[in-house]
Amino acid sequence: MADEKTIREALGKKGAYGADLDLDRYEEGTREPEQVDDIESSDYKKYMEHVGVVADEMNRAGTLMFIDNGMSHCSTKRQEGLEMMSLSKALEKHDGLKDYMWKAMDPTKDKYTAKSYLENSDGYFIRVKSGYHIKNPVQTCMLLNKDKSIQNVHNIIIVEDGATLEMITGCSTAHHANDSLHIGVSEIFVGDNANLTFSMIHSWGKQTGVRPRTNCVVGKNSNYVNNYVIMNPVGSLQSFPVATLGENSSATYNTVCVAFEGSDIDTGGMVNLNGKGSKAEIMSRSISMGGRMCARGRLVGNVPGVKAHLECRSIILKDGGSTLAVPELEAHVADVEMTHEAAVGKIARDQIEYLMSRGLDEDQAVSMIVRGFLSGSISGLPQELQEELDKAIAQANLGD
DSSP states (O other): OOOHHHHHHGGGOOOSSSOOOOGGGSEEOOSSOOOOSOGGGSTTHHHHHTTTOOTTOTTOSEEEEEETTEEEEEEEOOOTTEEEEEHHHHHHHOGGGGGTTTTSSOTTSSHHHHHHHHTTOOOEEEEEOTTOBOSSOEEEEEEEOSTTEEEEEEEEEEEOTTOEEEEEEEEEEOGGGOSOEEEEEEEEEEOTTOEEEEEEEEEOOTTOEEEEEEEEEEOTTOEEEEEEEEOSOOSEEEOOOEEEEOTTOEEEEEEEEEEETTOEEEEEEEEEEOSTTOEEEEEEEEEEEBSEEEEEEEEEEOSTTEEEEEEEEEEEOSTTOEEEEEEEEEESSSSEEEEEEEEEEOOOHHHHHHHHHTTOOHHHHHHHHHHHHHHTSOOSOOHHHHHHHHHHHHHSOSOO
8 A cells, every 4th residue: 555645645636537626625524423322213314214224224234324424323133243333443343454444445546535544534344244144234324414524434344255235325415514525435345155235325415525435346256236326416426436356256336317407427337357257237327407417337357258238328308418428348358248338318209298198297207207217227126225216216306
């Protein structure tokens, strides 16, 4: 890893994509937030449930909540094989955890990762021990609760050999903290013969800056699924998670985004196919409702016998918005099978007229088509996440 001087120099390094945000505009968020013992009766319930975090915690293996830069809630159903706590506490408990710190993510990647490293950011630690299969999803929530502040968190997830975990992580901005910045560094390690589904549902403010940085290392014969959903206005969002695959492993990225007027969204994903027989799929569905939408995907075949596909589909519903698809395929050996497909278009008039003939007005017809376009974009979702996706789409103002 780079020395501290080099990391400090990276504070001036712009992100590879997305708008450049001035970190000096924001104060540091508190590391000692209000403690929430009962989510069901807390003032934060409305924010959490809007992003798939179940307040009554039913059918969840556990819940972790961060308000600004400190943990405010941690509960677990005491399921054997599952560990959940703050990263700072985990570092005190596990000497070996230091071997994972900043191994999946380079702190000099850009100013946002450098900021997280230099601030020694806290975050959550989730570990599933070897051979354990966690029946219900673990849920986490990141809430911005102070205006003109930075939420700066560093998370580590470890799914050991032969283990299985599903996560739903919801992120939101309190109404009074609209002009704030979220930086979330997540380092994920999936062992051999293991499975992780990592799903994010975001609902930010119209001025909020969002810069998640997620890297995942996947072992042999393992599966990693990364789902991302944003259905509400946001100021500026840029995300480009990276997965690196071992032998006979797979990665799937599913992204569903709506860019409202004033929103600048730049999302995507990258998969390094480093293991023989590894597979990857990147799927994106997006809609511009007057905002800027960019969907990126990059697949890199580094060894023989890999297969990968990338698909980006986008609709513009309002003039003044824009959409951009950037599919990239890169191969370094001859024996690879990699494809991509990108499409930008509009809703077919005959579809609208058909629905109007069945009794809907034009706005209702457009809304129904849009909801179908989004809800049908991800196949094979866990039931819990499919329900949350359907709920997010139903709540979004998509032409009604």
